[in-house]
Amino acid sequence: MTVVAQTAGRRPTGTVRRLAGQLHRRPRLRLALLLTAPLLWLAVLYLGSLTVLFVSAFWTTNSFTSEVVKVWSTDNFHALFTTPVYRQVILRSIGVALAVTVLCAVIAFPVAFYTARVARPKWRPLLVVAILTPLWASYLVKVYAWRLILSEGGLADWMLKPFGLSGPGFGLPATVLTLTYLWLPYMILPVHTALEQLPANLLDASADLGARPGRTFRSVVLPMVLPSVAAGSVFTFSLSLGDYITVQIVGGKTQLIGNLVYSNIELNLPMAAALGTVPVVVIVVYLLAMRRTGALSSL
Amino acid sequence: MRLTRTLPGATAAALLLVAATACGSADSGGSSATGLNPPDLKAQSTLGKTEGQVNLIAWAGYVEDGSNDPKVNWVGDFEKQTGCQVNSKVAASSDEMVKLMKTGQYDAVSASGDASLRLIASGDAAPVNTGLVPNYKDVFSGLKNGAWNSVDGRMYGIPHGRGANLLMYNTEKVTPAPTSWAAVFDDASKQQGHVTAYDSPIYIADAALYLKATKPELKIKDPYALDQKQFDAAVALLKKQNANIGEYWSDYLKEVSAFKSGDSVVGTTWQVIASLTADEGAKVKAFVPKEGSTGWSDTWMLSAKAKHPNCAYKWMDWIISPKVNAQVAEYFGEAPANAKACAQTSDKNFCATYHASDEGYWKNIAFWNTPIEQCLDGRTDVKCVPYAKWVQAWTEIKG
Numbered sequence: 001m002t003v004v005a006q007t008a009g010r011r012p013t014g015t016v017r018r019l020a021g022q023l024h025r026r027p028r029l030r031l032a033l034l035l036t037a038p039l040l041w042l043a044v045l046y047l048g049s050l051t052v053l054f055v056s057a058f059w060t061t062n063s064f065t066s067e068v069v070k071v072w073s074t075d076n077f078h079a080l081f082t083t084p085v086y087r088q089v090i091l092r093s094i095g096v097a098l099a100v101t102v103l104c105a106v107i108a109f110p111v112a113f114y115t116a117r118v119a120r121p122k123w124r125p126l127l128v129v130a131i132l133t134p135l136w137a138s139y140l141v142k143v144y145a146w147r148l149i150l151s152e153g154g155l156a157d158w159m160l161k162p163f164g165l166s167g168p169g170f171g172l173p174a175t176v177l178t179l180t181y182l183w184l185p186y187m188i189l190p191v192h193t194a195l196e197q198l199p200a201n202l203l204d205a206s207a208d209l210g211a212r213p214g215r216t217f218r219s220v221v222l223p224m225v226l227p228s229v230a231a232g233s234v235f236t237f238s239l240s241l242g243d244y245i246t247v248q249i250v251g252g253k254t255q256l257i258g259n260l261v262y263s264n265i266e267l268n269l270p271m272a273a274a275l276g277t278v279p280v281v282v283i284v285v286y287l288l289a290m291r292r293t294g295a296l297s298s299l
Numbered sequence: 300m301r302l303t304r305t306l307p308g309a310t311a312a313a314l315l316l317v318a319a320t321a322c323g324s325a326d327s328g329g330s331s332a333t334g335l336n337p338p339d340l341k342a343q344s345t346l347g348k349t350e351g352q353v354n355l356i357a358w359a360g361y362v363e364d365g366s367n368d369p370k371v372n373w374v375g376d377f378e379k380q381t382g383c384q385v386n387s388k389v390a391a392s393s394d395e396m397v398k399l400m401k402t403g404q405y406d407a408v409s410a411s412g413d414a415s416l417r418l419i420a421s422g423d424a425a426p427v428n429t430g431l432v433p434n435y436k437d438v439f440s441g442l443k444n445g446a447w448n449s450v451d452g453r454m455y456g457i458p459h460g461r462g463a464n465l466l467m468y469n470t471e472k473v474t475p476a477p478t479s480w481a482a483v484f485d486d487a488s489k490q491q492g493h494v495t496a497y498d499s500p501i502y503i504a505d506a507a508l509y510l511k512a513t514k515p516e517l518k519i520k521d522p523y524a525l526d527q528k529q530f531d532a533a534v535a536l537l538k539k540q541n542a543n544i545g546e547y548w549s550d551y552l553k554e555v556s557a558f559k560s561g562d563s564v565v566g567t568t569w570q571v572i573a574s575l576t577a578d579e580g581a582k583v584k585a586f587v588p589k590e591g592s593t594g595w596s597d598t599w600m601l602s603a604k605a606k607h608p609n610c611a612y613k614w615m616d617w618i619i620s621p622k623v624n625a626q627v628a629e630y631f632g633e634a635p636a637n638a639k640a641c642a643q644t645s646d647k648n649f650c651a652t653y654h655a656s657d658e659g660y661w662k663n664i665a666f667w668n669t670p671i672e673q674c675l676d677g678r679t680d681v682k683c684v685p686y687a688k689w690v691q692a693w694t695e696i697k698g
Contacts, residue, residue: 061687067421085695169492170546170562229513235658249553252546255697266394267690 057273076274093257097240102181104236108187116195143249146178170252179240187232193230230293241279340421350571352384353610356408362632368569374624383610403604406611412667425603432616437637442660447668448598456598457615460633463594463664467568467585480509480588487543495566498547500693506533512590523668530684535697571632591663612677
């Protein structure tokens with residue numbers, strides 16, 4: 001009886017073993033099983049939805065019922081390139097994304113330098129946590145807080161009053177400011193990591209060879225940290241380019257690409273799709289440019 | 300666009316774009332014009348057995364079952380009395396309502412005038428037999444057979460309530476007190492950067508209404524029936540106004556906060572926003588200027604593909620029954636449709652504040668309607684600018 005029980009208990013283990021053996025002998029099969037699910041996910045959900053977006057940009061709508069008519073036409077792209085307002089909004093959106101990225105880089109560098117090299121080592125992890133804390137709060141709460149800060153008689157006005165100035169009010173500057181606040185942690189983190197890994201002996205060597213701090217910064221620190229600034233900029237740039245809620249709350253009457261997509265999505269889906277391809281193309285170009293700096297390998 | 304999404308798709312999209320631009324731009328799609336000759340649908344003549352459930356599309360605050368506020372619940376009793384389980388979907392805009400109705404999964408919708416004609420023309424909304432809705436007889440006559448809810452005397456729904464777009468101003472900062480819409484158009488520069496306007500293409504009608512009074516040579520009869528020349532004049536006026544706009548509002552809490560802080564001091568509003576802003580301590584007043592105003596009136600419309608039409612009829616009767624109509628009107632902040640509702644409101648001045656029974660007041664209100672190519676004012680010698688063009692123009696006005 002014990003024998004029967006043993007063999008009965010062993011049988012499934014035997015099957016699993018045989019399977020494991022098979023997989024061990026056939027690395028290709030192993031790889032295929034491992035990758036099928038994620039690759040399907042990538043192809044169907046990521047690439048698939050982008051393809052659908054792009055294809056639907058070539059359709060048109062019935063002007064009265066706003067139903068999508070599946071007739072091929074390049075009208076939407078023609079309108080995209082010839083209508084002044086679209087061009088203006090696209091340029092404005094790219095400008096906002098660039099401004100946010102530059103501001104983030106300028107602010108992040110000193111902050112990261114402090115957290116990575118100046119602060120006492122035991123405080124460093126705590127400072128990193130402090131930088132990350134705003135990411136735990138809701139996006140909307142943070143943006144509405146900025147609406148209150150920037151509103152008439154709000155915190156910004158109150159603080160600038162002694163200098164005879166007033167806050168920027170709602171508009172493009174307010175949008176850039178708020179987006180900079182929102183995405184700053186995404187820039188600080190990679191720069192912090194890069195500065196932390198910077199070998200101290202390189203800085204010592206530079207000093208030994210007679211370089212002043214400015215020279216050390218330009219010739220030693222900057223070249224080594226630049227790829228991570230570029231990596232951070234991929235986040236700040238792409239996140240700013242796609243944003244349409246911040247600008248609705250603090251942007252006054254400003255429109256960005258996202259707002260145009262949103263205002264077209266119900267009535268003219270194909271036009272919204274055509275507008276939606278713009279940020280995709282801009283970001284592809286941006287990523288290709290960033291790849292040259294080696295940023296993508298340090299992501 | 301998040302990074303994770305763009306990275307893998309990037310190359311493919313770039314390749315596709317190259318291919319597409321190479322394909323050239325020779326062909327242009329055909330566009331079809333649709334006038335207002337709705338498909339001939341029959342209204343049902345008798346009510347059958349209720350189906351056990353009903354699927355509704357509504358504005359936020361129209362179908363309250365106590366889940367937002369336990370004290371606000373007029374769905375529970377309806378379900379108990381009729382046995383129709385209510386499933387409701389809140390829509391954020393008229394355009395979304397139209398889109399949802401097209402899916403055919405819903406039985407009824409609380410459509411505003413800028414959506415209703417589209418639903419009628421496309422055959423998505425069915426005519427309603429008002430004889431099957433006992434409370435319909437008590438609805439204010441000004442809401443029956445409107446241009447936005449009926450075709451040739453046939454009702455395509457049951458009126459729910461109405462409201463006017465008012466001119467609100469800060470009594471401390473805007474002096475002397477305005478009497479005309481000029482405060483936001485020709486005189487807007489006096490409050491540069493602090494003027495606000497409703498963020499929707501339908502706002503073009505507000506400019507047209509002002510031009511109707513101030514530029515008689517344009518011969519505007521109906522602000523929703525504009526030929527190209529009239530339309531261009533309204534758009535030009537709004538582009539001029541844009542220089543003085545601080546922000547456009549669509550979300551009403553945003554307008555309350557802007558008037559409270561002083562970021563906005565003059566602009567369009569609804570009565571409910573004006574009351575809320577005044578309650579929060581801001582010095583504001585809201586009124587209908589001498590040119591009259593635009594306004595909105597919502598109608599419960601029945602889907603042509605309704606799977607639960609009997610429950611939908613029961614709902615349409617329930618929502619305009621005096622007690623419920625009073626409740627929903629007070630909760631949402633609009634004038635009720637049922638004349639008997641005024642006796643049921645908790646605030647006895649409610650109907651007076653909202654001018655519910657003041658038909659003279661509503662005569663000056665041009666209710667939202669859907670602009671179509673066929674001029675709604677009866678002109679046949681010109682083509683009017685359809686709503687899709689209004690949407691495009693609105694983007695250009697905002698710049």
